[in-house]
Amino acid sequence: MSGPRIFCVANQKGGVGKTTTTVNLAAGLAQIGQRVLVVDLDPQGNATMGSGIDKRALEATVYDVLLESTTVADARRRSPEGGYDLLGANRELAGAEVELVELERRERRLKAALQAAQADYDFVLIDCPPSLSLLTLNGLCAAHGVVVPMQCEYFALEGLSDLVNTIKQVHANLNPDLQIIGLLRVMYDPRITLQQQVSDQLKAHFGDKVFDTVIPRNVRLAEAPSYGQPGVTFDPVSKGAQAFVAFAKELVARLG
Ligand code: ADP
Numbered sequence: 001m002s003g004p005r006i007f008c009v010a011n012q013k014g015g016v017g018k019t020t021t022t023v024n025l026a027a028g029l030a031q032i033g034q035r036v037l038v039v040d041l042d043p044q045g046n047a048t049m050g051s052g053i054d055k056r057a058l059e060a061t062v063y064d065v066l067l068e069s070t071t072v073a074d075a076r077r078r079s080p081e082g083g084y085d086l087l088g089a090n091r092e093l094a095g096a097e098v099e100l101v102e103l104e105r106r107e108r109r110l111k112a113a114l115q116a117a118q119a120d121y122d123f124v125l126i127d128c129p130p131s132l133s134l135l136t137l138n139g140l141c142a143a144h145g146v147v148v149p150m151q152c153e154y155f156a157l158e159g160l161s162d163l164v165n166t167i168k169q170v171h172a173n174l175n176p177d178l179q180i181i182g183l184l185r186v187m188y189d190p191r192i193t194l195q196q197q198v199s200d201q202l203k204a205h206f207g208d209k210v211f212d213t214v215i216p217r218n219v220r221l222a223e224a225p226s227y228g229q230p231g232v233t234f235d236p237v238s239k240g241a242q243a244f245v246a247f248a249k250e251l252v253a254r255l256g
């Protein structure tokens with residue numbers, strides 16, 4: 001296969017662990033020798049800050065790339081600790097939603113931009129905003145697959161059906177390559193019976209699509225962003241860091 005594997009990390013709910021998954025999977029993949037680009041598609045810019053790059057000081061962001069005023073090669077920056085490149089975002093990106101509507105190929109802009117940089121990477125990970133917006137659509141059109149982080153809570157399964165339907169629609173109408181790579185259980189606490197039950201339901205319903213690796217609730221993962229780095233590099237021996245490195249290995253092994 002030529003070119004990088006391009007994956008969206010998506011879930012239309014906020015606060016479910018998308019950004020934590022994106023930056024830690026990126027750092028985990030980098031640690032096992034993969035060349036990785038993270039694309040921050042969320043105007044909150046959390047993946048940018050959490051990679052040690054000040055979103056307020058960016059000269060160019062994914063916004064400029066979507067509007068074709070710059071290229072990925074010119075706008076990307078190196079995460080100082082993460083070991084990967086990042087195409088950053090900040091509040092400016094919120095405006096892209098409105099501006100893109102007017103443009104041609106409005107949902108395929110990211111895909112086109114990434115093609116020019118494809119020789120440089122083994123993986124591109126796209127951190128999506130918590131919505132099924134035109135920005136997320138750009139991510140889904142550019143990607144081969146979707147990694148869905150989820151908390152094993154009561155309403156998690158309900159929210160999942162909206163995302164699964166959106167992915168089906170994008171697959172049918174815009175991007176025949178798109179598939180669900182897998183569901184990643186995050187912030188998992190096995191002592192909570194409900195979480196075990198939801199986890200079992202998830203496996204019954206989605207089978208192989210549920211990754212074997214489980215990401216535990218771990219405070220070091222939550223602390224790392226304020227130090228401008230992924231948990232994987234911030235505290236490599238923590239349970240959370242080790243889980244994300246294991247997840248990176250599982251993902252590479254699954255892709256064969
Ligand atoms: P999203 O990008 O989906 O909005 P985040 O990745 O920002 O979600 O996570 C939401 C919050 O939960 C953040 O404060 C983050 O630090 C915290 N968090 C995420 N994963 C874990 C985990 N495994 N253990 C502890 N805290 C976590």
Ligand code: MG
Pocket residue numbers: 018019020042046047
């Ligand atoms: Mg986020």
